[in-house]
Amino acid sequence: MARVRGAGAIEVSGLRKVFHQTGTGEAVVAIERLDFVIAQGDIVAIVGQTGCGKSTFLNIVIGLDRPTEGRVAIGGHAPYDDFERFRGLLATVFQQDRLLPWRTAIDNVRLPLELLGRDAGEQLARARAILDRLGLGRFERAYPHELSGGMRQRVALARAFVIEPALLLADEAFGHLDEVTAATLRRTFIDLARTEGNTAVLVTHQLEEAIDMGGRILVFGRPGRLLADIDLRTWPAGSVGGLRAEIQRMLQDNAADPRFGHSAKERA
Amino acid sequence: MNKDEAFRFPREMVIGLLALAVAWQILSLFVPPFIVPGWQRIGKSLLTLRMDFVLVTLARVVAALVVSFALGLGVAVLMYASTPVERYGRPLVRLLMAVPVVCWILFAVLWFKWVELRIAFVLVVVCAPVFLVDILDAMRGVSKDLRDMLRSFRPTRAQLFTKLVLPATLPAMLTSWKINLSLAIRVVTIAELVGAVTGIGYGLVVAQELFSVAEVFAWTLILVVLLFGAEAVLTRVEERLLRWRV
Numbered sequence: 001m002a003r004v005r006g007a008g009a010i011e012v013s014g015l016r017k018v019f020h021q022t023g024t025g026e027a028v029v030a031i032e033r034l035d036f037v038i039a040q041g042d043i044v045a046i047v048g049q050t051g052c053g054k055s056t057f058l059n060i061v062i063g064l065d066r067p068t069e070g071r072v073a074i075g076g077h078a079p080y081d082d083f084e085r086f087r088g089l090l091a092t093v094f095q096q097d098r099l100l101p102w103r104t105a106i107d108n109v110r111l112p113l114e115l116l117g118r119d120a121g122e123q124l125a126r127a128r129a130i131l132d133r134l135g136l137g138r139f140e141r142a143y144p145h146e147l148s149g150g151m152r153q154r155v156a157l158a159r160a161f162v163i164e165p166a167l168l169l170a171d172e173a174f175g176h177l178d179e180v181t182a183a184t185l186r187r188t189f190i191d192l193a194r195t196e197g198n199t200a201v202l203v204t205h206q207l208e209e210a211i212d213m214g215g216r217i218l219v220f221g222r223p224g225r226l227l228a229d230i231d232l233r234t235w236p237a238g239s240v241g242g243l244r245a246e247i248q249r250m251l252q253d254n255a256a257d258p259r260f261g262h263s264a265k266e267r268a
Numbered sequence: 269m270n271k272d273e274a275f276r277f278p279r280e281m282v283i284g285l286l287a288l289a290v291a292w293q294i295l296s297l298f299v300p301p302f303i304v305p306g307w308q309r310i311g312k313s314l315l316t317l318r319m320d321f322v323l324v325t326l327a328r329v330v331a332a333l334v335v336s337f338a339l340g341l342g343v344a345v346l347m348y349a350s351t352p353v354e355r356y357g358r359p360l361v362r363l364l365m366a367v368p369v370v371c372w373i374l375f376a377v378l379w380f381k382w383v384e385l386r387i388a389f390v391l392v393v394v395c396a397p398v399f400l401v402d403i404l405d406a407m408r409g410v411s412k413d414l415r416d417m418l419r420s421f422r423p424t425r426a427q428l429f430t431k432l433v434l435p436a437t438l439p440a441m442l443t444s445w446k447i448n449l450s451l452a453i454r455v456v457t458i459a460e461l462v463g464a465v466t467g468i469g470y471g472l473v474v475a476q477e478l479f480s481v482a483e484v485f486a487w488t489l490i491l492v493v494l495l496f497g498a499e500a501v502l503t504r505v506e507e508r509l510l511r512w513r514v
Contacts, residue, residue, distance in 0.1 A: 101512055
């Protein structure tokens with residue numbers, strides 16, 4: 001599939017997102033301010049506690065939500081405003097597999113290709129190839145309810161990779177699986193992303209998962225602000241334990257700060 | 269549903285119906301036949317019934333349900349696609365649903381001369397709103413998670429509808445067919461009482477005029493069997509179309 005130059009680079013500037021509660025209309029700050037850049041081909045883990053705006057940020061990157069202030073640009077274009085431009089360029093693996101229950105594994109995987117208008121032969125060949133690569137070749141005719149949680153998530157992974165997206169996003173995609181399955185899938189995710197040269201952004205609340213990604217780690221604090229930007233590739237090999245403790249301390253301090261209570265209500 | 273469950277003999281239903289039949293027969297021994305006729309009398313009446321009336325009634329029901337479904341689905345899609353259409357349309361649909369069947373029958377007699385049109389009108393005006401409300405609610409209820417998943421791949425509006433909304437709504441459509449089938453069979457009989465010279469409703473009027481209670485029971489029995497048979501067909505269709513369900 002044709003790769004658009006710089007299509008996976010993400011620029012985040014002055015990003016702020018405020019929601020208004022249904023009924024009361026009370027404003028809730030989900031993202032206070034974010035500024036950073038993710039380069040094309042980067043593998044980035046965003047780590048933070050529940051309520052720090054990780055998923056909100058991801059929804060803005062996907063284009064499902066629009067910023068209240070500031071801007072997110074992928075390859076120079078805003079994913080919400082230029083929604084159609086990102087057809088075939090972006091794919092997401094969600095926390096739950098979100099497979100269509102009425103479609104078999106292979107039909108779920110070929111879905112994005114159907115949306116892109118690829119011919120049936122190509123759809124089948126590519127879907128079959130990626131399923132084989134993920135060890136699900138024997139289960140291509142199985143319905144989601146006939147597969148285990150790990151297998152379903154692998155199908156979801158195949159569905160994301162089948163279009164060879166420039167930007168691959170994962171929203172706590174492996175956190176609910178058992179440790180062994182999660183580690184295997186995480187490894188597959190990274191391998192596939194590296195092979196294809198994708199920009200990959202994995203959102204997680206698990207520090208170990210972020211470290212295991214071995215790329216860049218963005219630490220988010222409440223409410224939606226950047227506490228640290230760490231590049232593991234430049235981090236001394238023997239000092240990951242220290243890094244882990246440092247990030248944990250950062251997150252604990254942020255959680256203990258009374259200004260950033262769990263509800264993170266509007267203070268502006 | 270696994271195969272064993274799908275083909276399980278409906279023992280409880282058969283025993284229940286047999287018990288009812290036996291109780292009926294015992295009752296018929298103590299009550300005059302013009303109130304509770306025995307199975308022998310009902311059986312004899314069954315043999316004299318015009319079976320073409322059954323087909324006529326069935327054809328009316330099926331045709332009206334197809335039209336009602338098409339109308340209900342069409343309007344549901346319009347309401348789903350346009351909030352103003354839904355805002356104006358919902359109260360009208362609720363109004364239609366609030367009018368009793370007997371009023372629709374009277375309106376049909378007053379408005380239309382042709383008997384078939386009267387029956388079709390009554391059936392469609394009763395069933396189409398049920399289809400519409402069921403389908404629209406199911407469309408509105410499509411999981412936001414699945415909707416977001418699909419939207420992340422940037423489908424066109426038509427793709428979002430055909431790849432997600434329509435298949436997700438299919439179980440509700442089939443349930444609505446079952447509800448409407450039972451509704452239509454009951455309504456068509458009443459509609460046929462007014463002016464029709466064919467169909468089970470007409471057969472019932474004739475039986476009542478002849479004071480033939482056994483024939484009334486025979487027609488009733490046929491109506492029930494018709495409903496059970498149609499429901500069984502729908503269940504098979506449902507099993508086939510929804511085989512992806514747990």
